[in-house]
Amino acid sequence: MTESLWQNLWTGYVFPGGLILVHILMLLVPLLVAVAYLTLMERKVLAAMSLRMGPNVVGPFGLLQPLADAGKLIFKETIIPSGANKFLFLAAPCITFILAMIAWAVIPVADGWVISNLNVGVLYLFAISSLGVYGIIIAGWSSNSRYAFLGALRSSAQMVSYEVSMGLVIITVLLCVGSLNLSAIVNAQKTVWFAIPLFPMFIVFFISALAETNRHPFDLPEAEAELVAGYQVEYSSMAFALFFLGEYANMILMSGMTTILFLGGWLPPMDIAPFNWIPGVVWFCLKIFVLLFVFIWVRATVPRYRYDQLMRLGWKVFLPFSLLWVVLTAGVLLAFDLLPKGV
Amino acid sequence: MIIQALAFYLFAAITVASGFMVIASRNPVHSVLFLILAFFNAAGLFVLMGAEFLGMLLVIVYVGAVAVLFLFVVMMLDINFVELRQGFLQYLPVGGMIGIVLLIELAMVLGGWVVAPEARSVAADPIPALDKVTNTHALGAVLYTKYIYLFQGAGLILLVAMIGAIVLTLRSRPGVKRQSISEQVNRPREDAVAIRKVEPRKGI
Numbered sequence: 001m002t003e004s005l006w007q008n009l010w011t012g013y014v015f016p017g018g019l020i021l022v023h024i025l026m027l028l029v030p031l032l033v034a035v036a037y038l039t040l041m042e043r044k045v046l047a048a049m050s051l052r053m054g055p056n057v058v059g060p061f062g063l064l065q066p067l068a069d070a071g072k073l074i075f076k077e078t079i080i081p082s083g084a085n086k087f088l089f090l091a092a093p094c095i096t097f098i099l100a101m102i103a104w105a106v107i108p109v110a111d112g113w114v115i116s117n118l119n120v121g122v123l124y125l126f127a128i129s130s131l132g133v134y135g136i137i138i139a140g141w142s143s144n145s146r147y148a149f150l151g152a153l154r155s156s157a158q159m160v161s162y163e164v165s166m167g168l169v170i171i172t173v174l175l176c177v178g179s180l181n182l183s184a185i186v187n188a189q190k191t192v193w194f195a196i197p198l199f200p201m202f203i204v205f206f207i208s209a210l211a212e213t214n215r216h217p218f219d220l221p222e223a224e225a226e227l228v229a230g231y232q233v234e235y236s237s238m239a240f241a242l243f244f245l246g247e248y249a250n251m252i253l254m255s256g257m258t259t260i261l262f263l264g265g266w267l268p269p270m271d272i273a274p275f276n277w278i279p280g281v282v283w284f285c286l287k288i289f290v291l292l293f294v295f296i297w298v299r300a301t302v303p304r305y306r307y308d309q310l311m312r313l314g315w316k317v318f319l320p321f322s323l324l325w326v327v328l329t330a331g332v333l334l335a336f337d338l339l340p341k342g343v
Numbered sequence: 344m345i346i347q348a349l350a351f352y353l354f355a356a357i358t359v360a361s362g363f364m365v366i367a368s369r370n371p372v373h374s375v376l377f378l379i380l381a382f383f384n385a386a387g388l389f390v391l392m393g394a395e396f397l398g399m400l401l402v403i404v405y406v407g408a409v410a411v412l413f414l415f416v417v418m419m420l421d422i423n424f425v426e427l428r429q430g431f432l433q434y435l436p437v438g439g440m441i442g443i444v445l446l447i448e449l450a451m452v453l454g455g456w457v458v459a460p461e462a463r464s465v466a467a468d469p470i471p472a473l474d475k476v477t478n479t480h481a482l483g484a485v486l487y488t489k490y491i492y493l494f495q496g497a498g499l500i501l502l503v504a505m506i507g508a509i510v511l512t513l514r515s516r517p518g519v520k521r522q523s524i525s526e527q528v529n530r531p532r533e534d535a536v537a538i539r540k541v542e543p544r545k546g547i
Contacts, residue, residue, distance in 0.1 A: 013346065088376075118395065119395060119477045119478065119479070120395050120396055120399050120478070120479065123396070123399035123400070123403065124399055126399075126403055127399050127402040127403045127406075127407060130402075130403055130406075130407030130408070131402070131406060131407060133407075133411055134379070134411075137411070137414060137415075137418075138376075141372060141418050149418075153415070156411060156415065160408065160411055160412075163407070163408075180477075180479055308522070309522070312524075
């Protein structure tokens with residue numbers, strides 16, 4: 001009796017729980033290493049684009065620079081402003097970091113390599129990315145500082161605005177797939193990547209992703225020239241590092257989302273000999289890498305938008321345009337009888 | 344099953360506790376944050392019931408959009424807490440009366456509750472297994488066929504509300520400088536640039 005109970009506990013809870021834990025570690029450890037080296041890549045690429053050397057002192061070619069940065073941030077003192085709400089002040093960076101990590105639970109990095117194959121995977125991703133605004137707005141409010149609060153207000157208005165057009169872009173993709181499951185979305189692109197038939201939506205999604213992650217040219221929340229660093233201004237040491245890690249993990253996440261929705265996820269560009277020898281996870285990482293390079297490239301070349309221009313672009317250009325494309329795509333699919341059936 | 348029961352009690356307890364804290368906490372910003380926590384746990388309860396679509400929608404719509412606007416408004420409010428508490432006893436009789444009236448109404452509604460005879464037969468229908476029909480398909484199948492007029496009606500009401508809010512807040516002030524991007528882009532070169540040959544030591 002007791003033996004079978006222990007066996008149940010092992011097969012029912014301990015073993016699957018441990019397996020999931022191992023899966024999570026296998027995803028998160030490479031992710032955090034990627035985040036660390038994304039900061040180095042950003043500095044190197046920016047330096048190359050403005051004819052500088054970039055970090056080159058710590059380790060060969062500056063390869064140990066992220067570790068040095070992490071060590072520096074860990075050993076600094078966490079300063080909490082006297083007027084701040086202590087609990088919320090420390091909760092805000094944790095929220096940002098946790099949200100950036102848990103979104104990866106549904107991302108399929110290769111065929112079947114996913115922690116949780118949710119039926120509503122796209123909605124889960126959308127929900128988590130819409131929660132990202134809380135980390136910023138709570139940080140801005142609890143710092144009890146004007147710069148931080150202004151940055152938080154700007155950021156939340158921006159993120160809420162661009163989410164609307166992102167939602168419509170996702171709807172156009174879902175119309176072509178007929179499922180909310182991320183693996184099904186990738187498998188639907190076996191004949192052609194959605195970036196080709198839905199090219200304008202791909203561009204709109206990528207620009208919205210830039211705005212959603214508060215990256216250049218939409219980095220008004222932390223515009224260092226006017227707001228000194230926006231919502232992060234009162235943060236130091238690990239609290240700041242958590243914001244930083246969350247932001248870069250979000251960049252990788254948004255690139256991953258773009259890859260899954262438009263660039264065929266883990267699928268090779270053509271299903272012929274030299275391409276399909278390479279495992280899917282390599283293709284997935286390669287596509288993310290290219291998109292991240294574009295993120296940095298945009299930062300090096302495009303000047304910052306003014307705030308009213310940003311709002312105009314979101315509400316008056318992207319929203320009507322993507323709405324039009326939803327109707328157009330639905331119309332074309334219906335007229336030529338291409339709607340996905342029986343999923 | 345034990346884990347699911349534990350998760351249910353966890354989510355339910357946090358939902359009720361944070362619902363209580365929404366009205367009990369003194370700082371309105373904390374109230375809104377507790378409201379968000381309550382929404383979140385309600386979404387967790389939906390997922391436990393197997394209604395993952397509704398759970399995700401709850402998070403996207405209420406937590407991701409509605410509560411952000413709440414938080415915006417509440418953070419901007421300049422409330423004097425001392426003044427607020429002074430008026431408490433003054434408003435207590437009126438507020439208490441309203442509360443009692445609502446309580447009696449609720450009791451009457453619940454007392455006269457009769458389960459419709461059709462509902463019992465609907466509930467007795469076998470529910471298809473979760474791996475055969477997903478939530479999203481099941482909802483779409485009834486929402487866009489049987490309830491299409493109600494669905495469109497709800498959409499129209501929301502549209503009217505949205506237009507109403509815009510009309511109420513839109514002010515057209517004269518003399519405001521606005522950027523007209525099409526005008527900027529369509530400006531001919533002659534208006535913007537003039538090329539002159541400047542003689543040395545003469546100037547223009």
